[in-house]
Amino acid sequence: MIRIGIDVGGTGIKIGVVDENGHILASEAIPTRIDLPFSEQITQMADCAKRVLAESGFTIDDVQSIGAGVPGVADKNGVVIFCNNLAWVNVPFRTEFQKHILKPIYIDNDATVAGLAESVAGVSAGTSSSVFVTLGTGVGAGIVIGGKVWSGAHGIGSEIGHITMMLDGEPCNCGNRGCLERYCSATAIIRMARVAVAEHPESLILSMAEGDPAKINARIVIDAARVEDPVAVQVYQKYISYLAQAVNSIINFLDPEIIVIGGGVSKAGDFLLTPLRQEVPKYAMYKSVPSARIEMARLGADAGIIGAAMLG
Amino acid sequence: MIRIGIDVGGTGIKIGVVDENGHILASEAIPTRIDLPFSEQITQMADCAKRVLAESGFTIDDVQSIGAGVPGVADKNGVVIFCNNLAWVNVPFRTEFQKHILKPIYIDNDATVAGLAESVAGVSAGTSSSVFVTLGTGVGAGIVIGGKVWSGAHGIGSEIGHITMMLDGEPCNCGNRGCLERYCSATAIIRMARVAVAEHPESLILSMAEGDPAKINARIVIDAARVEDPVAVQVYQKYISYLAQAVNSIINFLDPEIIVIGGGVSKAGDFLLTPLRQEVPKYAMYKSVPSARIEMARLGADAGIIGAAMLG
Numbered sequence: 001m002i003r004i005g006i007d008v009g010g011t012g013i014k015i016g017v018v019d020e021n022g023h024i025l026a027s028e029a030i031p032t033r034i035d036l037p038f039s040e041q042i043t044q045m046a047d048c049a050k051r052v053l054a055e056s057g058f059t060i061d062d063v064q065s066i067g068a069g070v071p072g073v074a075d076k077n078g079v080v081i082f083c084n085n086l087a088w089v090n091v092p093f094r095t096e097f098q099k100h101i102l103k104p105i106y107i108d109n110d111a112t113v114a115g116l117a118e119s120v121a122g123v124s125a126g127t128s129s130s131v132f133v134t135l136g137t138g139v140g141a142g143i144v145i146g147g148k149v150w151s152g153a154h155g156i157g158s159e160i161g162h163i164t165m166m167l168d169g170e171p172c173n174c175g176n177r178g179c180l181e182r183y184c185s186a187t188a189i190i191r192m193a194r195v196a197v198a199e200h201p202e203s204l205i206l207s208m209a210e211g212d213p214a215k216i217n218a219r220i221v222i223d224a225a226r227v228e229d230p231v232a233v234q235v236y237q238k239y240i241s242y243l244a245q246a247v248n249s250i251i252n253f254l255d256p257e258i259i260v261i262g263g264g265v266s267k268a269g270d271f272l273l274t275p276l277r278q279e280v281p282k283y284a285m286y287k288s289v290p291s292a293r294i295e296m297a298r299l300g301a302d303a304g305i306i307g308a309a310m311l312g
Numbered sequence: 313m314i315r316i317g318i319d320v321g322g323t324g325i326k327i328g329v330v331d332e333n334g335h336i337l338a339s340e341a342i343p344t345r346i347d348l349p350f351s352e353q354i355t356q357m358a359d360c361a362k363r364v365l366a367e368s369g370f371t372i373d374d375v376q377s378i379g380a381g382v383p384g385v386a387d388k389n390g391v392v393i394f395c396n397n398l399a400w401v402n403v404p405f406r407t408e409f410q411k412h413i414l415k416p417i418y419i420d421n422d423a424t425v426a427g428l429a430e431s432v433a434g435v436s437a438g439t440s441s442s443v444f445v446t447l448g449t450g451v452g453a454g455i456v457i458g459g460k461v462w463s464g465a466h467g468i469g470s471e472i473g474h475i476t477m478m479l480d481g482e483p484c485n486c487g488n489r490g491c492l493e494r495y496c497s498a499t500a501i502i503r504m505a506r507v508a509v510a511e512h513p514e515s516l517i518l519s520m521a522e523g524d525p526a527k528i529n530a531r532i533v534i535d536a537a538r539v540e541d542p543v544a545v546q547v548y549q550k551y552i553s554y555l556a557q558a559v560n561s562i563i564n565f566l567d568p569e570i571i572v573i574g575g576g577v578s579k580a581g582d583f584l585l586t587p588l589r590q591e592v593p594k595y596a597m598y599k600s601v602p603s604a605r606i607e608m609a610r611l612g613a614d615a616g617i618i619g620a621a622m623l624g
Contacts, residue, residue, distance in 0.1 A: 153568055154601055154603055156564075162564040163561040163564055167478045167557065174597045178478075255465055255467070255468045257465040285487075286385060290466050
């Protein structure tokens with residue numbers, strides 16, 4: 001038996017046929033067409049799924065289930081309640097998709113799906129509890145407990161980016177202030193760097209951004225920190241300290257076997273992992289008790305397809 | 313079959329025989345004797361358990377399992393790693409207790425145990441996921457997911473009192489700054505009230521505390537707020553706003569079916585519950601999606617015995 005995984009992104013949709021071990025047998029990408037009504041978007045996804053299935057050498061009869069990861073929230077009935085990037089509100093994804101392929105369909109948040117992928121075929125394979133944290137424009141998460149995805153009783157859990165980390169802190173897109181993602185995302189690195197270069201225009205960060213603070217991105221700040229630009233080092237150390245406190249909060253709340261770091265910022269690799277592993281124990285409440293291993297995600301761009309397929 | 317529950321507190325130990333529905337059939341309390349070596353303390357507990365068992369009319373053969381809730385952390389081997397109030401470090405509770413009564417023994421944190429009790433025989437009975445939050449000197453929690461207690465992969469989870477809620481905030485006993493319990497415990501109410509009466513010595517809070525800020529407790533502040541002392545109202549509203557943000561963080565992280573409020577501050581009853589239920593939705597990320605019910609704990613002082621018995 002094989003499964004189909006659908007990774008719905010804001011600019012592209014990746015669809016793959018995945019075997020029982022989480023290996024992708026065939027895949028294809030199509031552009032995201034938010035200009036179309038959702039029923040037509042879903043028709044395109046189903047057509048693509050049929051093509052990929054044919055390419056893999058299997059037939060509909062071999063498909064055990066279909067899964068989709070969406071950058072939003074879905075309920076237990078397969079309805080996508082919110083999906084900002086696709087401008088979807090209350091879209092009956094399962095019902096609509098089953099008009100084309102009548103198989104069990106599971107839908108979950110994209111970070112949850114990526115976390116599941118890592119726990120099946122990635123760095124957290126073999127563990128029974130994990131928290132996958134994706135550090136990008138925002139901060140998302142995927143929680144696995146007892147070997148199963150936990151996205152909450154109402155499908156709105158694992159939004160660790162919106163834990164309050166700073167009472168009355170930086171305003172957040174969600175309407176609150178001081179959310180964790182205001183301090184731990186790539187966006188947070190950029191914000192802190194812009195403040196720093198305003199005071200220290202001599203920083204390498206600014207010259208790497210062609211003198212334009214609007215062009216600063218997280219990669220520039222991290223690259224400048226690598227070559228020891230003092231301003232970049234200071235910004236990056238502060239970021240690592242915030243991230244360590246976020247990881248410590250995850251340990252204190254849920255105490256998983258492993259915490260997996262993914263998303264754009266994780267491309268920094270050991271330059272992120274090494275100081276983070278040094279910093280987290282400083283905040284540990286029970287210093288002599290073992291706690292979560294901290295690892296980098298391994299599956300990269302494939303995690304979306306694999307994890308979606310594994311939702312079944 | 314019956315079970316024995318042991319509620320180990322800093323000043324007293326309560327031991328009860330509990331039936332399958334979570335009802336206490338017989339119970340007894342003995343003083344906590346931290347002056348004795350742990351082996352003698354555990355001997356006293358076992359002796360008490362035997363007396364309570366006899367009183368209930370059952371015998372050792374009827375005992376399915378024994379559970380203990382401790383104000384600390386235990387590992388999977390039944391070793392109490394830390395228990396500050398009893399000055400226990402790495403105490404082999406299970407092995408020691410089984411010298412007296414050879415039955416399966418389960419040990420967990422007291423807040424976890426109280427949460428389990430509520431989910432079996434209290435306000436969260438019938439739910440499959442819950443977070444019990446105890447608001448006392450500190451803030452503890454008990455997490456139930458899929459009907460089972462989750463205290464972490466290393467036994468150190470559900471310490472939501474030590475999530476970072478205010479970067480570089482108030483210093484905490486754990487060594488960090490800005491922990492959630494610095495803003496949401498009874499201790500937080502007292503701290504905020506002391507600051508407020510220093511500025512407003514005319515407040516009813518100070519006269520109720522006999523003019524001595526050292527005598528302010530959470531109950532005084534809450535009682536003064538009930539009769540609309542302006543300073544107390546302001547402190548209490550701030551506290552409710554912090555607590556609502558903490559509840560919102562729990563929803564965003566774990567999205568349980570129900571969040572149960574217990575501990576000393578919960579004695580405020582509806583005077584806490586009503587404004588909290590009004591305040592939490594203001595922070596909700598998905599305002600149109602249902603989220604956790606917020607309820608008050610029901611079992612009170614019995615929760616420790618019942619939950620401990622139910623650990624089996």
